[in-house]
Amino acid sequence: MSVRTLFIGMDGATFTVLDDLVRPGEGGPVMPFLARIFAEGTRCRLRSTPNPLTPPAWVSLMTGRTPGHHGVFDFIRAEEQGEDVYFTLYDSRDCRVETIWSIAGRQQRRVAALNFPFTAPPPKDLNGFMVPGFVPWRHLRRNSAPPDLYDRLKAIPDFNPKELAWDFEQEKQAMEELSSEDRENWVRYHLPREQQWFRIADHLAREEAPDLMAVMFDGVDKLQHQAWLYIDPNQQKGELSDYHRRMRDLCLQYFRQLDGFIERLVAAAGPQAQVFLASDHGFTGTTEVVRINSWLHEKGYLRWREVPDTDQGRRREDSMFAYLDWKNTIAYCRTPSSNGINIRVARQPGETGIAPADYETVRTRLIRDLEALTDPVTGERIITEVHRREDVFPGEAMHDAPDLLLVLRDFGFVSIKNKLPVVEPRAQVAGTHHPDGVFLAYGPGISKGAKIARRKIADVGATLLYSLGLDVPADLEGAVPKAMFTTEHLHEHPVVEGAPTKGASAGSQAAGMAPEEKEQIMAQLQMLGYME
Protein backbone atom coordinates (compact mmCIF):
# COMPACT_ATOMS: atom_id res chain seq x y z
CA MET A 1 0.00 0.00 0.00
CA SER A 2 1.36 3.40 -0.89
CA VAL A 3 0.12 6.92 -1.45
CA ARG A 4 -0.61 7.35 -5.12
CA THR A 5 -1.55 11.02 -5.07
CA LEU A 6 -0.62 13.70 -2.57
CA PHE A 7 -2.60 16.92 -2.62
CA ILE A 8 -1.58 19.93 -0.54
CA GLY A 9 -3.97 22.85 -0.44
CA MET A 10 -2.63 26.27 0.48
CA ASP A 11 -5.56 28.63 1.04
CA GLY A 12 -4.95 31.90 -0.77
CA ALA A 13 -1.44 31.09 -2.03
CA THR A 14 -0.26 33.37 -4.83
CA PHE A 15 2.80 33.41 -7.08
CA THR A 16 3.26 37.06 -6.10
CA VAL A 17 4.45 35.79 -2.74
CA LEU A 18 5.71 32.29 -3.54
CA ASP A 19 8.01 33.47 -6.35
CA ASP A 20 9.61 35.82 -3.84
CA LEU A 21 10.01 33.10 -1.22
CA VAL A 22 11.75 30.63 -3.56
CA ARG A 23 14.27 33.25 -4.70
CA PRO A 24 17.81 32.56 -3.42
CA GLY A 25 18.30 35.47 -1.06
CA GLU A 26 20.76 36.00 1.74
CA GLY A 27 21.06 32.62 3.46
CA GLY A 28 19.11 30.82 0.74
CA PRO A 29 15.43 30.80 -0.19
CA VAL A 30 12.74 30.87 2.50
CA MET A 31 11.06 27.92 0.79
CA PRO A 32 13.86 25.77 -0.68
CA PHE A 33 11.73 22.69 -1.24
CA LEU A 34 9.10 24.68 -3.08
CA ALA A 35 11.93 26.06 -5.21
CA ARG A 36 12.72 22.47 -6.15
CA ILE A 37 9.08 21.81 -7.05
CA PHE A 38 9.11 24.94 -9.23
CA ALA A 39 12.29 23.77 -10.97
CA GLU A 40 11.41 20.10 -11.38
CA GLY A 41 7.65 20.23 -11.71
CA THR A 42 4.95 22.07 -13.62
CA ARG A 43 3.20 25.26 -12.60
CA CYS A 44 0.37 27.47 -13.75
CA ARG A 45 -1.94 30.13 -12.46
CA LEU A 46 -5.32 28.83 -11.40
CA ARG A 47 -8.45 30.89 -12.07
CA SER A 48 -10.77 30.80 -9.08
CA THR A 49 -14.57 30.88 -9.02
CA PRO A 50 -16.28 34.11 -10.23
CA ASN A 51 -16.35 35.32 -6.62
CA PRO A 52 -12.89 34.17 -5.52
CA LEU A 53 -13.93 33.13 -2.03
CA THR A 54 -13.02 30.16 0.17
CA PRO A 55 -16.45 28.41 0.24
CA PRO A 56 -17.35 28.35 -3.48
CA ALA A 57 -13.74 27.94 -4.57
CA TRP A 58 -12.78 24.98 -2.35
CA VAL A 59 -16.06 23.27 -3.13
CA SER A 60 -15.38 23.74 -6.86
CA LEU A 61 -11.92 22.26 -6.37
CA MET A 62 -13.38 19.31 -4.43
CA THR A 63 -16.15 18.64 -6.94
CA GLY A 64 -14.82 19.73 -10.34
CA ARG A 65 -18.04 21.73 -10.68
CA THR A 66 -18.87 25.44 -10.75
CA PRO A 67 -20.89 27.16 -7.97
CA GLY A 68 -24.06 27.31 -10.07
CA HIS A 69 -24.04 23.51 -9.93
CA HIS A 70 -22.61 22.73 -6.49
CA GLY A 71 -24.65 25.44 -4.77
CA VAL A 72 -22.17 26.80 -2.21
CA PHE A 73 -21.77 30.55 -2.71
CA ASP A 74 -20.68 32.01 0.62
CA PHE A 75 -19.97 31.26 4.30
CA ILE A 76 -23.49 32.27 5.25
CA ARG A 77 -26.68 31.36 3.45
CA ALA A 78 -29.45 33.86 3.91
CA GLU A 79 -33.15 33.68 3.23
CA GLU A 80 -35.62 36.48 3.59
CA GLN A 81 -38.34 35.57 6.04
CA GLY A 82 -40.94 38.22 6.68
CA GLU A 83 -39.30 41.32 8.06
CA ASP A 84 -35.92 39.77 8.65
CA VAL A 85 -33.22 37.79 6.95
CA TYR A 86 -32.80 34.27 8.28
CA PHE A 87 -29.14 33.25 8.34
CA THR A 88 -27.72 29.74 8.33
CA LEU A 89 -24.22 28.40 7.88
CA TYR A 90 -23.43 26.41 4.79
CA ASP A 91 -22.26 22.85 5.48
CA SER A 92 -21.39 19.78 3.45
CA ARG A 93 -25.07 18.94 2.99
CA ASP A 94 -25.53 22.09 0.95
CA CYS A 95 -23.26 20.75 -1.76
CA ARG A 96 -25.54 19.44 -4.50
CA VAL A 97 -22.97 17.37 -6.36
CA GLU A 98 -20.62 14.52 -5.64
CA THR A 99 -17.16 15.30 -4.26
CA ILE A 100 -13.91 13.74 -5.43
CA TRP A 101 -13.71 12.08 -1.99
CA SER A 102 -16.89 10.14 -2.76
CA ILE A 103 -16.10 9.56 -6.44
CA ALA A 104 -12.72 8.07 -5.51
CA GLY A 105 -14.08 6.21 -2.50
CA ARG A 106 -16.79 4.34 -4.34
CA GLN A 107 -14.16 3.17 -6.84
CA GLN A 108 -12.05 1.51 -4.16
CA ARG A 109 -9.63 4.36 -3.65
CA ARG A 110 -9.03 5.22 -0.02
CA VAL A 111 -8.81 8.91 0.69
CA ALA A 112 -7.70 11.11 3.57
CA ALA A 113 -9.04 14.68 3.52
CA LEU A 114 -7.85 17.01 6.26
CA ASN A 115 -8.96 20.56 7.03
CA PHE A 116 -11.04 21.13 3.91
CA PRO A 117 -13.98 23.47 4.44
CA PHE A 118 -17.53 22.17 3.99
CA THR A 119 -16.57 18.54 4.62
CA ALA A 120 -18.58 18.50 7.87
CA PRO A 121 -20.64 16.51 8.48
CA PRO A 122 -18.60 13.83 6.67
CA PRO A 123 -20.27 11.61 4.05
CA LYS A 124 -21.62 8.33 5.35
CA ASP A 125 -20.01 6.37 2.53
CA LEU A 126 -16.50 7.74 3.08
CA ASN A 127 -13.78 5.27 2.19
CA GLY A 128 -10.94 6.60 4.29
CA PHE A 129 -10.39 9.42 6.74
CA MET A 130 -11.75 12.90 7.15
CA VAL A 131 -11.13 15.68 9.66
CA PRO A 132 -13.01 18.80 8.59
CA GLY A 133 -11.83 22.38 8.59
CA PHE A 134 -13.76 25.42 9.89
CA VAL A 135 -15.23 23.42 12.78
CA PRO A 136 -14.73 24.33 16.47
CA TRP A 137 -12.74 21.83 18.51
CA ARG A 138 -15.76 20.76 20.54
CA HIS A 139 -17.30 19.29 17.40
CA LEU A 140 -14.30 17.69 15.78
CA ARG A 141 -14.98 14.24 17.21
CA ARG A 142 -18.40 13.79 15.72
CA ASN A 143 -17.44 15.43 12.45
CA SER A 144 -14.38 13.24 11.94
CA ALA A 145 -14.62 9.94 10.11
CA PRO A 146 -14.40 7.03 10.66
CA PRO A 147 -15.89 7.28 14.17
CA ASP A 148 -12.77 5.96 15.88
CA LEU A 149 -10.44 8.39 14.12
CA TYR A 150 -10.65 11.08 16.78
CA ASP A 151 -9.45 8.68 19.49
CA ARG A 152 -6.63 7.56 17.23
CA LEU A 153 -5.60 11.16 16.69
CA LYS A 154 -5.44 11.66 20.45
CA ALA A 155 -2.66 9.08 20.49
CA ILE A 156 -0.48 11.26 18.22
CA PRO A 157 2.17 12.95 20.41
CA ASP A 158 1.25 16.56 21.25
CA PHE A 159 -2.17 16.30 19.58
CA ASN A 160 -4.21 19.24 20.79
CA PRO A 161 -7.69 19.73 19.29
CA LYS A 162 -7.93 23.24 20.71
CA GLU A 163 -4.82 24.23 18.81
CA LEU A 164 -5.89 22.40 15.67
CA ALA A 165 -9.40 23.74 15.18
CA TRP A 166 -10.72 27.23 14.68
CA ASP A 167 -10.67 29.07 17.98
CA PHE A 168 -13.83 31.15 17.62
CA GLU A 169 -13.32 32.96 20.90
CA GLN A 170 -9.77 34.01 20.13
CA GLU A 171 -10.85 35.30 16.74
CA LYS A 172 -13.77 37.17 18.24
CA GLN A 173 -11.60 38.82 20.90
CA ALA A 174 -8.84 39.62 18.48
CA MET A 175 -11.17 41.35 16.06
CA GLU A 176 -12.39 43.86 18.61
CA GLU A 177 -9.30 45.92 18.11
CA LEU A 178 -6.49 44.62 16.01
CA SER A 179 -3.60 46.35 17.67
CA SER A 180 -0.03 45.69 16.58
CA GLU A 181 0.24 43.14 19.37
CA ASP A 182 -3.00 41.39 18.33
CA ARG A 183 -1.75 41.16 14.78
CA GLU A 184 1.53 39.65 15.90
CA ASN A 185 -0.32 37.14 18.09
CA TRP A 186 -2.59 36.29 15.18
CA VAL A 187 0.43 35.23 13.12
CA ARG A 188 1.95 33.31 16.05
CA TYR A 189 -1.36 31.50 16.61
CA HIS A 190 -1.12 29.86 13.18
CA LEU A 191 2.33 28.35 13.62
CA PRO A 192 1.29 25.56 16.04
CA ARG A 193 -2.10 25.18 14.31
CA GLU A 194 -0.49 24.20 11.03
CA GLN A 195 1.87 21.89 12.89
CA GLN A 196 -1.13 20.03 14.28
CA TRP A 197 -2.56 19.48 10.80
CA PHE A 198 0.86 18.43 9.52
CA ARG A 199 1.25 15.82 12.27
CA ILE A 200 -2.10 14.23 11.41
CA ALA A 201 -1.32 14.20 7.69
CA ASP A 202 2.15 12.77 8.30
CA HIS A 203 0.71 10.12 10.61
CA LEU A 204 -1.99 9.02 8.16
CA ALA A 205 0.37 9.08 5.17
CA ARG A 206 2.83 6.81 6.98
CA GLU A 207 0.43 4.54 8.88
CA GLU A 208 -2.41 4.24 6.41
CA ALA A 209 -0.97 5.24 3.03
CA PRO A 210 -4.33 6.19 1.50
CA ASP A 211 -4.46 6.34 -2.29
CA LEU A 212 -5.26 10.06 -2.07
CA MET A 213 -3.67 11.95 0.80
CA ALA A 214 -5.01 15.51 0.93
CA VAL A 215 -4.40 18.23 3.48
CA MET A 216 -5.13 21.93 3.44
CA PHE A 217 -3.10 24.61 5.21
CA ASP A 218 -5.27 27.68 5.68
CA GLY A 219 -2.80 29.84 7.57
CA VAL A 220 -1.52 31.23 4.26
CA ASP A 221 -4.83 33.00 3.72
CA LYS A 222 -5.22 34.10 7.32
CA LEU A 223 -1.75 35.59 7.51
CA GLN A 224 -2.10 37.34 4.19
CA HIS A 225 -5.40 38.96 5.21
CA GLN A 226 -3.97 40.49 8.35
CA ALA A 227 -0.30 40.85 7.44
CA TRP A 228 -0.24 41.50 3.70
CA LEU A 229 1.85 44.61 4.28
CA TYR A 230 4.66 42.44 5.65
CA ILE A 231 4.36 39.58 3.15
CA ASP A 232 3.83 41.27 -0.23
CA PRO A 233 7.31 41.70 -1.77
CA ASN A 234 6.23 45.03 -3.26
CA GLN A 235 5.69 46.49 0.22
CA GLN A 236 9.23 45.79 1.48
CA LYS A 237 10.85 48.91 0.08
CA GLY A 238 12.07 52.09 1.77
CA GLU A 239 12.64 52.52 5.46
CA LEU A 240 10.89 49.80 7.46
CA SER A 241 10.02 50.07 11.15
CA ASP A 242 11.29 47.57 13.73
CA TYR A 243 7.74 46.28 14.06
CA HIS A 244 7.48 45.83 10.29
CA ARG A 245 10.73 43.85 10.21
CA ARG A 246 9.65 41.72 13.18
CA MET A 247 6.30 40.97 11.55
CA ARG A 248 7.99 40.07 8.27
CA ASP A 249 10.37 37.70 10.06
CA LEU A 250 7.45 36.08 11.81
CA CYS A 251 5.55 35.63 8.54
CA LEU A 252 8.66 34.19 6.87
CA GLN A 253 8.96 31.80 9.78
CA TYR A 254 5.45 30.60 8.95
CA PHE A 255 6.33 30.03 5.27
CA ARG A 256 9.63 28.35 6.20
CA GLN A 257 7.73 25.97 8.43
CA LEU A 258 5.19 25.31 5.67
CA ASP A 259 8.00 24.47 3.25
CA GLY A 260 9.32 21.93 5.74
CA PHE A 261 5.87 20.37 6.03
CA ILE A 262 5.56 20.07 2.25
CA GLU A 263 8.98 18.41 2.01
CA ARG A 264 8.21 15.94 4.79
CA LEU A 265 4.78 15.09 3.39
CA VAL A 266 6.29 14.43 -0.03
CA ALA A 267 8.81 12.14 1.67
CA ALA A 268 6.07 10.40 3.68
CA ALA A 269 4.02 9.84 0.52
CA GLY A 270 6.98 8.13 -1.14
CA PRO A 271 8.79 8.52 -4.49
CA GLN A 272 5.96 6.91 -6.48
CA ALA A 273 3.42 9.58 -5.49
CA GLN A 274 2.33 12.34 -7.81
CA VAL A 275 2.21 15.58 -5.87
CA PHE A 276 -0.20 18.45 -6.54
CA LEU A 277 -0.45 21.78 -4.75
CA ALA A 278 -3.15 24.38 -5.32
CA SER A 279 -4.84 27.38 -3.81
CA ASP A 280 -8.48 28.35 -3.92
CA HIS A 281 -7.66 31.92 -4.99
CA GLY A 282 -4.72 34.29 -5.05
CA PHE A 283 -4.00 37.44 -3.09
CA THR A 284 -3.43 41.10 -3.63
CA GLY A 285 -3.69 44.41 -1.78
CA THR A 286 -6.87 46.42 -1.28
CA THR A 287 -6.53 50.14 -0.79
CA GLU A 288 -10.10 51.40 -0.36
CA VAL A 289 -13.41 50.64 1.33
CA VAL A 290 -16.54 50.56 -0.83
CA ARG A 291 -19.74 50.83 1.23
CA ILE A 292 -22.17 49.31 -1.19
CA ASN A 293 -25.34 49.48 0.94
CA SER A 294 -24.67 53.16 1.63
CA TRP A 295 -24.38 53.68 -2.12
CA LEU A 296 -27.63 51.77 -2.72
CA HIS A 297 -29.24 54.05 -0.13
CA GLU A 298 -27.95 57.15 -1.92
CA LYS A 299 -29.38 55.87 -5.17
CA GLY A 300 -32.77 55.10 -3.64
CA TYR A 301 -32.62 51.31 -3.85
CA LEU A 302 -32.32 50.78 -0.10
CA ARG A 303 -33.64 52.48 3.00
CA TRP A 304 -32.12 52.03 6.46
CA ARG A 305 -34.45 51.35 9.36
CA GLU A 306 -34.49 54.07 11.97
CA VAL A 307 -32.50 53.07 15.02
CA PRO A 308 -34.04 54.10 18.36
CA ASP A 309 -31.88 56.26 20.62
CA THR A 310 -31.52 53.58 23.30
CA ASP A 311 -28.72 51.26 24.43
CA GLN A 312 -30.31 48.48 22.44
CA GLY A 313 -30.60 50.75 19.43
CA ARG A 314 -26.97 51.77 19.65
CA ARG A 315 -25.92 48.13 19.92
CA ARG A 316 -28.02 47.42 16.86
CA GLU A 317 -26.35 50.27 15.01
CA ASP A 318 -22.90 48.89 15.88
CA SER A 319 -23.97 45.45 14.72
CA MET A 320 -22.52 44.16 11.50
CA PHE A 321 -25.86 43.37 9.92
CA ALA A 322 -27.79 45.67 7.70
CA TYR A 323 -30.83 47.03 9.53
CA LEU A 324 -33.20 47.73 6.69
CA ASP A 325 -36.65 49.09 6.09
CA TRP A 326 -37.82 46.19 3.96
CA LYS A 327 -40.90 47.91 2.60
CA ASN A 328 -38.68 50.49 0.95
CA THR A 329 -35.70 48.36 0.00
CA ILE A 330 -35.53 46.78 -3.43
CA ALA A 331 -31.83 45.90 -3.60
CA TYR A 332 -29.17 45.24 -0.94
CA CYS A 333 -25.99 43.36 -0.19
CA ARG A 334 -26.37 40.63 2.46
CA THR A 335 -22.79 39.78 3.33
CA PRO A 336 -19.50 41.47 2.44
CA SER A 337 -17.99 38.18 1.30
CA SER A 338 -20.74 37.72 -1.30
CA ASN A 339 -19.66 40.83 -3.20
CA GLY A 340 -23.16 40.61 -4.57
CA ILE A 341 -26.41 42.47 -4.71
CA ASN A 342 -29.78 40.84 -4.16
CA ILE A 343 -32.82 42.33 -5.82
CA ARG A 344 -36.00 41.89 -3.82
CA VAL A 345 -38.86 40.54 -5.91
CA ALA A 346 -42.37 40.21 -4.46
CA ARG A 347 -43.30 36.72 -5.62
CA GLN A 348 -46.23 36.11 -3.25
CA PRO A 349 -49.10 38.42 -2.30
CA GLY A 350 -48.12 40.49 0.72
CA GLU A 351 -44.37 40.29 0.02
CA THR A 352 -42.43 43.51 -0.39
CA GLY A 353 -40.15 44.20 -3.33
CA ILE A 354 -40.52 44.89 -7.02
CA ALA A 355 -43.08 43.18 -9.24
CA PRO A 356 -41.61 40.20 -11.15
CA ALA A 357 -42.41 41.97 -14.43
CA ASP A 358 -40.14 44.88 -13.44
CA TYR A 359 -37.13 42.70 -12.62
CA GLU A 360 -35.22 43.14 -15.87
CA THR A 361 -35.81 46.88 -16.03
CA VAL A 362 -34.68 47.40 -12.43
CA ARG A 363 -31.65 45.17 -12.84
CA THR A 364 -30.56 46.94 -16.02
CA ARG A 365 -30.92 50.34 -14.33
CA LEU A 366 -28.95 49.10 -11.32
CA ILE A 367 -26.13 47.81 -13.53
CA ARG A 368 -25.98 51.17 -15.31
CA ASP A 369 -25.83 52.98 -11.98
CA LEU A 370 -23.08 50.68 -10.67
CA GLU A 371 -21.06 51.25 -13.82
CA ALA A 372 -21.39 55.00 -13.29
CA LEU A 373 -19.80 54.88 -9.82
CA THR A 374 -16.43 56.39 -10.64
CA ASP A 375 -13.38 57.85 -8.95
CA PRO A 376 -13.93 61.63 -8.94
CA VAL A 377 -10.21 62.26 -9.52
CA THR A 378 -9.30 59.73 -12.21
CA GLY A 379 -12.72 58.95 -13.64
CA GLU A 380 -11.91 55.25 -13.26
CA ARG A 381 -14.76 52.88 -12.47
CA ILE A 382 -14.81 51.74 -8.83
CA ILE A 383 -16.69 48.57 -9.78
CA THR A 384 -14.91 47.27 -12.83
CA GLU A 385 -17.20 44.33 -13.53
CA VAL A 386 -20.90 43.79 -12.88
CA HIS A 387 -22.06 40.27 -13.72
CA ARG A 388 -25.61 38.97 -14.05
CA ARG A 389 -25.95 35.72 -12.15
CA GLU A 390 -26.99 33.69 -15.19
CA ASP A 391 -23.69 34.67 -16.84
CA VAL A 392 -21.42 33.58 -13.97
CA PHE A 393 -23.46 31.06 -12.00
CA PRO A 394 -25.38 29.01 -14.56
CA GLY A 395 -26.80 25.79 -13.15
CA GLU A 396 -29.58 24.39 -11.04
CA ALA A 397 -28.41 26.26 -7.92
CA MET A 398 -28.22 29.66 -9.64
CA HIS A 399 -31.27 31.01 -7.81
CA ASP A 400 -29.38 30.88 -4.50
CA ALA A 401 -26.75 33.27 -5.91
CA PRO A 402 -26.95 37.06 -5.67
CA ASP A 403 -28.62 38.70 -8.68
CA LEU A 404 -25.48 40.68 -9.44
CA LEU A 405 -21.83 39.89 -8.72
CA LEU A 406 -19.46 42.84 -8.38
CA VAL A 407 -15.72 43.01 -8.97
CA LEU A 408 -14.09 46.05 -7.36
CA ARG A 409 -11.17 47.79 -9.01
CA ASP A 410 -8.80 46.63 -6.24
CA PHE A 411 -10.50 43.18 -5.89
CA GLY A 412 -11.61 44.10 -2.35
CA PHE A 413 -14.75 42.92 -0.60
CA VAL A 414 -17.55 45.44 -0.19
CA SER A 415 -18.63 46.86 3.16
CA ILE A 416 -22.31 46.67 4.12
CA LYS A 417 -22.11 49.26 6.91
CA ASN A 418 -24.31 52.32 7.18
CA LYS A 419 -21.44 54.76 6.98
CA LEU A 420 -20.17 57.47 4.65
CA PRO A 421 -18.40 58.25 2.42
CA VAL A 422 -19.26 55.49 0.00
CA VAL A 423 -15.66 55.14 -1.15
CA GLU A 424 -12.86 55.80 1.32
CA PRO A 425 -9.12 55.07 1.14
CA ARG A 426 -7.85 52.60 3.74
CA ALA A 427 -5.33 53.83 6.30
CA GLN A 428 -2.99 51.09 5.12
CA VAL A 429 -3.08 48.41 2.46
CA ALA A 430 -4.86 45.17 3.48
CA GLY A 431 -4.82 41.73 1.94
CA THR A 432 -7.70 40.64 -0.27
CA HIS A 433 -8.42 37.84 -2.71
CA HIS A 434 -7.20 37.88 -6.27
CA PRO A 435 -8.90 35.63 -8.83
CA ASP A 436 -5.64 33.89 -9.80
CA GLY A 437 -4.30 31.27 -7.41
CA VAL A 438 -1.63 28.63 -7.98
CA PHE A 439 -1.56 25.07 -9.32
CA LEU A 440 1.62 22.98 -9.13
CA ALA A 441 2.51 19.38 -9.92
CA TYR A 442 5.63 17.38 -9.14
CA GLY A 443 6.79 13.79 -9.25
CA PRO A 444 6.73 10.81 -11.62
CA GLY A 445 4.97 11.47 -14.92
CA ILE A 446 4.96 15.25 -14.42
CA SER A 447 6.60 17.55 -17.01
CA LYS A 448 9.78 19.08 -15.61
CA GLY A 449 10.22 22.82 -15.26
CA ALA A 450 7.13 23.62 -17.33
CA LYS A 451 5.02 26.75 -17.05
CA ILE A 452 1.68 26.08 -18.67
CA ALA A 453 -1.28 28.29 -19.48
CA ARG A 454 -3.69 29.29 -16.75
CA ARG A 455 -6.19 26.62 -15.72
CA LYS A 456 -9.49 26.85 -13.88
CA ILE A 457 -10.13 25.64 -10.35
CA ALA A 458 -12.55 22.86 -11.35
CA ASP A 459 -9.62 21.29 -13.26
CA VAL A 460 -7.93 20.32 -9.99
CA GLY A 461 -10.64 17.82 -9.06
CA ALA A 462 -10.44 16.24 -12.52
CA THR A 463 -6.64 16.07 -12.26
CA LEU A 464 -6.68 14.35 -8.88
CA LEU A 465 -9.12 11.70 -10.13
CA TYR A 466 -6.94 11.14 -13.20
CA SER A 467 -3.85 10.83 -11.03
CA LEU A 468 -5.67 8.15 -9.01
CA GLY A 469 -6.05 6.15 -12.21
CA LEU A 470 -9.77 6.88 -12.48
CA ASP A 471 -11.93 7.98 -15.38
CA VAL A 472 -12.96 11.61 -15.36
CA PRO A 473 -16.76 11.73 -14.94
CA ALA A 474 -18.48 13.06 -18.06
CA ASP A 475 -20.37 15.77 -16.16
CA LEU A 476 -17.30 17.29 -14.51
CA GLU A 477 -16.75 20.83 -15.71
CA GLY A 478 -13.04 20.56 -14.98
CA ALA A 479 -10.60 18.91 -17.37
CA VAL A 480 -7.18 17.33 -16.94
CA PRO A 481 -4.38 19.72 -18.00
CA LYS A 482 -2.52 17.30 -20.26
CA ALA A 483 0.45 19.65 -20.59
CA MET A 484 1.14 19.03 -16.91
CA PHE A 485 2.07 15.40 -17.67
CA THR A 486 4.84 13.87 -19.78
CA THR A 487 4.01 12.39 -23.17
CA GLU A 488 5.05 8.95 -21.93
CA HIS A 489 2.77 9.18 -18.93
CA LEU A 490 -0.18 10.24 -21.07
CA HIS A 491 0.55 7.42 -23.49
CA GLU A 492 0.58 4.86 -20.69
CA HIS A 493 -2.31 6.47 -18.82
CA PRO A 494 -4.65 8.12 -21.32
CA VAL A 495 -7.26 10.51 -19.97
CA VAL A 496 -10.59 8.68 -20.17
CA GLU A 497 -14.02 10.21 -19.86
CA GLY A 498 -16.21 7.99 -17.71
CA ALA A 499 -19.69 7.66 -16.28
CA PRO A 500 -21.25 10.80 -14.80
CA THR A 501 -21.11 11.50 -11.09
CA LYS A 502 -23.68 10.22 -8.61
CA GLY A 503 -25.39 11.39 -5.50
CA ALA A 504 -26.67 14.87 -6.27
CA SER A 505 -28.67 16.32 -3.42
CA ALA A 506 -31.29 19.03 -3.28
CA GLY A 507 -29.21 21.27 -1.08
CA SER A 508 -29.49 22.58 2.42
CA GLN A 509 -31.12 21.19 5.50
CA ALA A 510 -29.24 23.43 7.88
CA ALA A 511 -30.67 24.82 11.08
CA GLY A 512 -30.93 28.53 11.73
CA MET A 513 -28.51 30.75 13.51
CA ALA A 514 -29.16 32.77 16.63
CA PRO A 515 -28.29 36.50 16.54
CA GLU A 516 -25.14 36.13 18.64
CA GLU A 517 -23.92 33.43 16.34
CA LYS A 518 -24.49 35.61 13.29
CA GLU A 519 -22.35 38.15 15.05
CA GLN A 520 -19.70 35.56 15.83
CA ILE A 521 -19.47 34.40 12.25
CA MET A 522 -19.43 37.98 11.02
CA ALA A 523 -16.66 38.67 13.55
CA GLN A 524 -14.62 35.89 12.02
CA LEU A 525 -15.23 37.28 8.57
CA GLN A 526 -14.08 40.64 9.80
CA MET A 527 -10.97 39.05 11.21
CA LEU A 528 -10.31 37.49 7.85
CA GLY A 529 -10.61 40.85 6.20
CA TYR A 530 -14.04 40.43 4.65
CA MET A 531 -15.51 43.10 6.86
CA GLU A 532 -14.75 46.74 7.29
Next chain:
Amino acid sequence: MDRFIEDSTLKTVCAIVEDLIQDWGLDLEAPVGAATLLVADLDFASVDVIQLCVALEQSYERKLNFQDLLMRDGSYVSDLSLAQVAAHVESRLQQQPRNP
Protein backbone atom coordinates in the same frame (compact mmCIF):
# COMPACT_ATOMS: atom_id res chain seq x y z
CA MET B 1 -47.41 3.90 21.73
CA ASP B 2 -46.88 7.70 21.66
CA ARG B 3 -45.34 7.56 25.12
CA PHE B 4 -42.95 4.87 23.88
CA ILE B 5 -41.91 6.93 20.85
CA GLU B 6 -41.45 10.00 23.01
CA ASP B 7 -39.19 8.10 25.45
CA SER B 8 -37.19 6.72 22.59
CA THR B 9 -36.77 10.20 21.09
CA LEU B 10 -35.62 11.58 24.41
CA LYS B 11 -33.14 8.73 24.73
CA THR B 12 -31.79 9.50 21.27
CA VAL B 13 -31.50 13.20 22.06
CA CYS B 14 -29.71 12.45 25.34
CA ALA B 15 -27.37 9.98 23.64
CA ILE B 16 -26.47 12.48 20.94
CA VAL B 17 -25.89 15.22 23.51
CA GLU B 18 -23.72 12.90 25.61
CA ASP B 19 -21.70 12.02 22.53
CA LEU B 20 -21.37 15.69 21.64
CA ILE B 21 -20.09 16.82 25.05
CA GLN B 22 -17.85 13.90 25.94
CA ASP B 23 -14.58 15.82 25.43
CA TRP B 24 -15.72 19.18 26.77
CA GLY B 25 -14.50 18.60 30.32
CA LEU B 26 -17.83 19.64 31.90
CA ASP B 27 -18.37 19.08 35.58
CA LEU B 28 -22.02 18.00 35.51
CA GLU B 29 -24.07 18.15 38.69
CA ALA B 30 -26.59 15.61 37.39
CA PRO B 31 -26.63 13.07 34.58
CA VAL B 32 -27.84 14.27 31.18
CA GLY B 33 -31.63 13.90 31.09
CA ALA B 34 -34.95 15.51 30.25
CA ALA B 35 -34.43 18.47 32.60
CA THR B 36 -30.88 19.24 31.42
CA LEU B 37 -30.61 22.76 30.02
CA LEU B 38 -28.39 23.28 26.99
CA VAL B 39 -26.98 26.66 28.00
CA ALA B 40 -27.22 26.68 31.79
CA ASP B 41 -26.07 23.11 32.37
CA LEU B 42 -24.02 22.19 29.33
CA ASP B 43 -22.44 25.55 28.49
CA PHE B 44 -23.79 25.49 24.94
CA ALA B 45 -22.93 28.39 22.68
CA SER B 46 -25.08 28.99 19.60
CA VAL B 47 -22.59 27.18 17.39
CA ASP B 48 -23.08 24.13 19.64
CA VAL B 49 -26.85 24.38 19.20
CA ILE B 50 -26.33 24.36 15.45
CA GLN B 51 -24.13 21.29 15.70
CA LEU B 52 -26.77 19.53 17.83
CA CYS B 53 -29.43 20.36 15.23
CA VAL B 54 -27.21 18.96 12.47
CA ALA B 55 -26.53 15.80 14.51
CA LEU B 56 -30.24 15.22 15.10
CA GLU B 57 -31.13 15.84 11.46
CA GLN B 58 -28.45 13.38 10.46
CA SER B 59 -29.63 10.82 12.96
CA TYR B 60 -33.23 11.03 11.80
CA GLU B 61 -32.28 11.57 8.15
CA ARG B 62 -34.72 14.39 7.67
CA LYS B 63 -35.11 18.10 8.04
CA LEU B 64 -36.44 18.99 11.47
CA ASN B 65 -37.17 22.72 11.06
CA PHE B 66 -35.39 23.81 14.20
CA GLN B 67 -36.16 27.47 13.58
CA ASP B 68 -39.63 26.73 14.99
CA LEU B 69 -37.98 25.61 18.23
CA LEU B 70 -35.24 28.21 18.36
CA MET B 71 -37.43 31.22 17.58
CA ARG B 72 -40.49 32.26 19.55
CA ASP B 73 -42.48 35.42 18.78
CA GLY B 74 -39.71 36.66 16.51
CA SER B 75 -36.97 36.26 19.13
CA TYR B 76 -34.49 33.47 19.74
CA VAL B 77 -35.05 31.49 22.96
CA SER B 78 -32.37 31.86 25.61
CA ASP B 79 -32.24 28.22 26.73
CA LEU B 80 -33.85 24.86 26.07
CA SER B 81 -34.22 21.65 28.03
CA LEU B 82 -33.57 18.32 26.38
CA ALA B 83 -37.24 17.51 26.97
CA GLN B 84 -38.18 20.52 24.83
CA VAL B 85 -35.74 19.45 22.13
CA ALA B 86 -37.12 15.91 22.19
CA ALA B 87 -40.70 17.16 22.06
CA HIS B 88 -39.89 19.27 19.03
CA VAL B 89 -38.17 16.37 17.28
CA GLU B 90 -41.12 14.18 18.15
CA SER B 91 -43.65 16.58 16.64
CA ARG B 92 -41.55 16.88 13.49
CA LEU B 93 -41.20 13.12 13.14
CA GLN B 94 -44.93 12.81 13.13
CA GLN B 95 -45.36 15.55 10.52
CA GLN B 96 -42.51 15.02 8.10
CA PRO B 97 -41.49 12.19 5.88
CA ARG B 98 -37.90 11.00 5.81
CA ASN B 99 -35.70 12.65 3.18
CA PRO B 100 -35.59 10.68 -0.02
